[in-house]
Amino acid sequence: MVDGDDQPTVLVVEDERALIELYVRWLEDDYTVLTAAGGEEALEQFSEDIDVVLLDRLMPGMSGDEVLEEIRERIPDCEVAMVTAVEPDFDVITMGFDDYLTKPVEREELLETIERLLSRSQFDDIEQELYALSSKQAALRSSKPKEELDENEEFSELQRRIDELRDELNTTLPGMDDDDFVAMVRDIEGEEADSNDDMPGGLE
């Protein structure tokens, strides 16, 4: 998701001008920051380049929930943190947000949340490659005798790359907590449901 040397892109959606300015000041050193003063404006900014959206739940016009629905539709890989006035519980995760911040948002907390969400995306990316290689390896194992594979250079190279990715995966989210866990599983099932929608004869 993070391309080359490019900084990750964060979209801030917030109707209070003063808060936008504050968030931009905190974020602009480490990220490419886009801003929108409301839901409609946010939709115009949508692109595949956006890695994290910081979304105020209560805005005049389009609500945060409605914007979230559009994001899930149009940029499914994107992580979304809700900014809210009241402390929510796990329900926020079943509602489709990836994380939440309670106002007033502190600088450290904001940066930490965004880093965490980026780590989750990175975990997904590594995991995706790992799946491709593991499937390939599984197919080889099922079709060739073990002795033959032991001597096969391509197979050992595959094994080496898999081990490497496993190590990377294990170090990507060392502080993974239950919020990460639940949100990531929900995303997996959400993406699965979406891909089945597109596929006639898919499950459910």
Added chain:
Amino acid sequence: MSYRVDEFGNATSFDDGVSLLMTGDSTMTNQRLLDAVAPKNDERSVVITTNTGAGTVVKELERRGADREQVGIIDCTNADSEIEGVPVRTLSSPGDLTGISLEFAKLFDQDTEEGSIRARVGFASVSTSLMYTELRTMFRFLHVFTARIRSGDMFGVFSMDPTMHDEKAHNTIRAVFDAEAEVGENETSVSGTGFE
């Protein structure tokens, strides 16, 4: 620290954060899984069951020395089970992975303030859940779940009956795990890393 296991083939303990895939016929892996996740002193056990009712799981764990207050169950068998002194969370489908993760989080929610907890996590079985989900989805779920077990320094045991799936599915799933225990009629053989 590590998680000690008794009479478990060539393994006597598993390192913190390790997840083990247990393969074999489900009647045998069900028993061996409970052997491996039965809590020792100061440990907790959470068992996610898709093929055995919560009542039986609790009874079997008690037979292995567990106190009820050490145990938590996520019952996906669609049975209504209430057991005194044991938190039992019921889900209507073994394929409800978000539900499983959410209930898992809630079972530990009350404890997290006390700092880290020693916990064994059993999942019996991956084979049942695979009947309700795509292989790709299950693979991703298991990766995220085992990452959570690793970050929490827990010990995870996931059972699977290879005869219920094609060889490729088995080989793909096993790539997620640190170690594998092959359970036979008379012996258990552990391979991989993260155990002694």
